[in-house]
Amino acid sequence: MSLLITGGTVIGPTGASPADVLVDGETIAAIYTPGAGPADTQTLDATGKYVIPGGIDAHTHMELPFGGTFASDTFDTGTKAAAFGGTTTIIDFAVQRTGEVVQDGLAAWHAKADGNCHVDYAFHMILGGVDDDSLKAMDQLVGEGITSFKLFMAYPGVFYSDDGQILRAMQKARDNGAIIMMHAENGIAIDVLVQQALARGETDPIYHGITRPEALEAEATHRAIMLAEVAQDCPLYIVHLSASRALAEVAAARDAGRNVFAETCPQYLYLTLEDQLGAPGFEGAKWVCSTPLRSKHESHQKDLWQGLRSNDLAVVSTDHCPFCFKDQKELGVGDFSKIPNGIGGVEHRVDLLYQGVVDGKLSLQRWVETIATTPARMFGLYPRKGVIAPGSDADIVVYDPNGRTRISVETHHMNMDHSAYEGYEIAGKVDTVISRGEILVSEGAYHGRAGRGKYLPRGLSTYLV
Numbered sequence: 385m386s387l388l389i390t391g392g393t394v395i396g397p398t399g400a401s402p403a404d405v406l407v408d409g410e411t412i413a414a415i416y417t418p419g420a421g422p423a424d425t426q427t428l429d430a431t432g433k434y435v436i437p438g439g440i441d442a443h444t445h446m447e448l449p450f451g452g453t454f455a456s457d458t459f460d461t462g463t464k465a466a467a468f469g470g471t472t473t474i475i476d477f478a479v480q481r482t483g484e485v486v487q488d489g490l491a492a493w494h495a496k497a498d499g500n501c502h503v504d505y506a507f508h509m510i511l512g513g514v515d516d517d518s519l520k521a522m523d524q525l526v527g528e529g530i531t532s533f534k535l536f537m538a539y540p541g542v543f544y545s546d547d548g549q550i551l552r553a554m555q556k557a558r559d560n561g562a563i564i565m566m567h568a569e570n571g572i573a574i575d576v577l578v579q580q581a582l583a584r585g586e587t588d589p590i591y592h593g594i595t596r597p598e599a600l601e602a603e604a605t606h607r608a609i610m611l612a613e614v615a616q617d618c619p620l621y622i623v624h625l626s627a628s629r630a631l632a633e634v635a636a637a638r639d640a641g642r643n644v645f646a647e648t649c650p651q652y653l654y655l656t657l658e659d660q661l662g663a664p665g666f667e668g669a670k671w672v673c674s675t676p677l678r679s680k681h682e683s684h685q686k687d688l689w690q691g692l693r694s695n696d697l698a699v700v701s702t703d704h705c706p707f708c709f710k711d712q713k714e715l716g717v718g719d720f721s722k723i724p725n726g727i728g729g730v731e732h733r734v735d736l737l738y739q740g741v742v743d744g745k746l747s748l749q750r751w752v753e754t755i756a757t758t759p760a761r762m763f764g765l766y767p768r769k770g771v772i773a774p775g776s777d778a779d780i781v782v783y784d785p786n787g788r789t790r791i792s793v794e795t796h797h798m799n800m801d802h803s804a805y806e807g808y809e810i811a812g813k814v815d816t817v818i819s820r821g822e823i824l825v826s827e828g829a830y831h832g833r834a835g836r837g838k839y840l841p842r843g844l845s846t847y848l849v
């Protein structure tokens with residue numbers, strides 16, 4: 385079946401231009417000057433709207449086991465919510481926990497996702513234990529299309545790797561072409577601060593942020609960059625970067641021509657330590673995530689927006705890791721260190737970043753680049769995904785700049801009993817969502833189904849210098 389999207393403005397990383405887009409089956413067949421497309425085709429009128437590549441969220445955690453519970457979105461609920469928000473591909477993190485076999489962790493993730501996804505999906509692999517076996521497994525996984533591995537400098541006893549383990553994994557990645565993704569926080573030092581805070585009776589959610597100071601994110605970011613240098617410029621991607629001084633470390637490495645990249649997430653662009661984590665009573669638990677929200681009295685948010693403009697921050701992902709307040713976040717009543725870490729937002733990334741365009745903080749091109757094109761290039765999905773071009777998958781969002789979106793638990797589709805962005809008003813709206821030529825969302829109605837999303841084996845990054 386073919387479909388001609390007419391009258392819209394197509395946005396890509398190189399600019400915006402009025403064009404009609406012809407979809408044929410699952411792919412984009414052609415791009416025409418307005419009015420020049422075939423006359424005998426079904427049309428979708430996008431007059432006055434933007435036509436952008438479907439969003440790619442390169443950092444999600446469906447069903448992640450954490451803190452004695454599991455992230456509350458399944459691949460079914462989470463990918464449906466993603467579709468509603470204009471995200472047509474997710475890259476989720478398969479997990480090898482310490483002591484487990486890498487391949488078993490990956491098989492478990494395939495079993496969770498297979499037959500349940502509404503949009504296309506791929507995997508990164510979390511290595512919770514770097515040893516001879518997991519290093520060997522890295523080669524095998526690269527061959528199977530899993531070309532990025534996340535390591536943790538945080539969470540001792542759970543996912544933590546020491547510097548020697550990190551170096552070995554980086555050397556392996558340097559050899560096989562993979563990217564190392566790094567959770568850069570000094571978890572050993574953080575654990576000391578956490579124990580000291582609890583001993584003083586400081587148990588409220590805000591102490592989660594206070595015990596994870598910027599210096600320990602910047603220090604770990606610096607150390608990761610240095611270790612990657614020792615591993616002969618192993619490609620390094622810092623995940624969920626939240627703080628100005630960590631950004632400065634990334635910027636310095638990039639200025640030196642290194643293969644160092646970073647993402648930030650909407651929560652760090654909009655939410656703060658004081659206003660959210662510091663909410664009265666136990667309310668702040670809704671916003672416990674790591675890295676933590678930062679102080680509004682410092683320049684983090686201004687610097688992060690600047691980093692997105694300058695490409696020192698290349699990607700915006702959500703780190704979607706939802707937990708319900710009831711029974712899940714509540715595990716940490718009386719002890720902030722027992723609150724499961726994570727915020728849900730897979731449904732809202734495209735809108736929240738578009739608000740940055742409306743506010744004059746980001747160009748239309750950078751919006752598309754950070755939410756779709758660069759994630760595709762960074763993680764070996766380009767040009768199949770991330771661009772409106774002939775031959776690419778017809779993953780297309782028609783976005784209405786004259787629409788409005790109000791974010792609320794009452795209307796969202798994520799499996800969460802609260803919203804991290806309750807009451808936020810966006811001056812724009814996802815109008816139509818197309819995934820491989822199939823209309824999933826149109827005028828608020830849903831036409832997709834679980835199981836239509838395909839697993840995407842990925843190639844190596846095409847973003848390296």
Ligand code: URP
Pocket residue numbers: 445567624672673674675703705725726727
């Ligand atoms: O708080 C977070 N970020 N939870 C998910 C796990 C991680 O570190 O990415």
Ligand code: ZN
Pocket residue numbers: 567623624674675
């Ligand atoms: Zn992390």
Ligand code: ZN
Pocket residue numbers: 443445703704705
């Ligand atoms: Zn994460």
